[in-house]
Amino acid sequence: MTRIIIQQKKPSLLTGIIAMLFGLILLLFPTLTIVTFALIFGIAVLLGGATTIASALKVRDTGYSYKRKLTEGIIAALLGILILIQPETAAALFVTIIGIWAILIGAIFIWSFYKISKAGFTGKLSLLFGILSLIMGAVLIFNPFESSRMIVVFIGIYSLVYGISMLLINRKK
Known part of the structure; x- marks a missing residue:
């Protein structure tokens, strides 16, 4: 019988440092981070719309029905512009959509x-996750911008803890 040995590589010191810096940025500037993410998303939507418009205009003379593609591109470009004008509102709307989904x-x-006839452990977990999801969704909907800031802070804490743990792992080498 052949024995397969999988060598697990330790994460680099640079990974820990980058994770810590990312976490600190998120913790120190949560609002700026949210706005930056919204701006990046707005730029992507605007560029996607512009590309779709260019693609529609390119096939206009080939007999291909380009009107739907052109309309789609115009709507996307306008949405991108709206996001760039109001990134805070776009971020709050996005968090509200996540709340509705939750x-x-x-x-x-x-x-x-x-609906489960035998509500054993799985059924009780289903009920627990359902209640937690309802609570989280309500919090996100009724206070979307603060909720998005809270999410960024949680990601920042996670990144900071992850970065510190990577540094500790590398210290033991």
């Missing part, structure tokens, strides 16, 4: 709990 998922989990 409420729907929570409702499905709770519904499945009541």
